[in-house]
Amino acid sequence: MDSTNSNAASAKPAAELPELVSFRNVTKTFGEGEGAKVAIQGVSFAVHDLPQVGELIAIVGPSGCGKSTVLRIIAGLRPHYPPTQGEVLVFGQPVAGPSADRGLVDQKYSLLPHLTVLENIGFGLMLRGVPAKERHERAREWARKVGLEGAEAKYPAELSGGMQQRVAIAATLIIEPKVLLMDEPFGALDPKIRMQMQGLLVELWKEQQSTVFLVTHSVEEAVYLGDRVFRMAAKPGRLVEILEAPRPDEPPEAMRKRPWFTEMTQDLLRRLEEDAAAAGNLEGTRAWKSHRNGA
Ligand code: ADP
Numbered sequence: 001m002d003s004t005n006s007n008a009a010s011a012k013p014a015a016e017l018p019e020l021v022s023f024r025n026v027t028k029t030f031g032e033g034e035g036a037k038v039a040i041q042g043v044s045f046a047v048h049d050l051p052q053v054g055e056l057i058a059i060v061g062p063s064g065c066g067k068s069t070v071l072r073i074i075a076g077l078r079p080h081y082p083p084t085q086g087e088v089l090v091f092g093q094p095v096a097g098p099s100a101d102r103g104l105v106d107q108k109y110s111l112l113p114h115l116t117v118l119e120n121i122g123f124g125l126m127l128r129g130v131p132a133k134e135r136h137e138r139a140r141e142w143a144r145k146v147g148l149e150g151a152e153a154k155y156p157a158e159l160s161g162g163m164q165q166r167v168a169i170a171a172t173l174i175i176e177p178k179v180l181l182m183d184e185p186f187g188a189l190d191p192k193i194r195m196q197m198q199g200l201l202v203e204l205w206k207e208q209q210s211t212v213f214l215v216t217h218s219v220e221e222a223v224y225l226g227d228r229v230f231r232m233a234a235k236p237g238r239l240v241e242i243l244e245a246p247r248p249d250e251p252p253e254a255m256r257k258r259p260w261f262t263e264m265t266q267d268l269l270r271r272l273e274e275d276a277a278a279a280g281n282l283e284g285t286r287a288w289k290s291h292r293n294g295a
């Protein structure tokens with residue numbers, strides 16, 4: 001596994017590079033007193049600004065362990081932002097709210113139903129005052145990149161889940177956010193389209209060199225796409241492990257056949273099952289087991 005750090009193409013060790021996103025002992029509690037609920041506790045990590053590459057962080061963990069909370073705090077979106085304790089820095093500055101340098105593709109695709117595919121894709125550019133002609137050209141280009149040629153005039157209700165997801169991804173990538181936040185973006189897709197979308201994401205991400213945080217339920221997807229995999233556990237939500245994984249240099253079907261890949265995903269699954277069992281969550285153990293069996 002000597003390719004683990006092939007992404008760190010620069011000569012500088014990561015510790016000397018500027019920090020792009022950092023969490024320092026971040027805790028988020030919802031509510032107060034008796035009914036208070038700890039969403040995440042004492043989460044710390046740093047993602048460095050690797051020149052010309054960008055890093056993909058995959059986040060896995062059981063439902064309710066705070067994955068969306070982490071993403072939404074980075075995005076500066078309430079009610080998750082601001083954290084109750086600790087420091088969150090983006091580009092070395094405390095997060096002060098949402099901004100175009102951080103784009104979130106949500107669990108729900110959040111398309112605007114009364115706008116066409118092209119208008120949805122170009123919506124962020126419109127908000128930024130980009131003139132109509134340029135906006136349409138760029139939106140058309142992005143529609144093509146995500147395989148939506150010919151569907152530009154359709155409305156979201158006329159599209160399949162997979163197509164809606166592509167619109168949402170294009171609508172976020174067109175803004176060229178330095179930090180791309182994706183919350184289970186492929187969750188609703190069938191396995192074949194899901195694999196196509198993974199490949200597409202890798203291509204677009206290489207092209208844009210942005211830093212990506214990807215929340216996923218699939219351990220295989222995490223190991224395939226992630227440069228690092230963050231394993232989170234629940235009760236309270238926390239970050240328990242950071243795993244390094246080689247960067248994909250072949251299609252998912254081929255990479256899945258590599259012995260190291262099987263070993264890494266099986267190991268990770270086992271630890272997730274152990275977390276679930278330790279938390280007394282048999283439901284969670286079953287959920288990961290069913291993933292292992294090819295879901
Ligand atoms: P995940 O995305 O891993 O499923 P979340 O980040 O959505 O987890 O949630 C973490 C915990 O915080 C959960 O226990 C959830 O119930 C709680 N939580 C999330 N959002 C809110 C909210 N707006 N109000 C109260 N509790 C919340």
Ligand code: MG
Nearest residue numbers: 067068069183
């Ligand atoms: Mg979530």
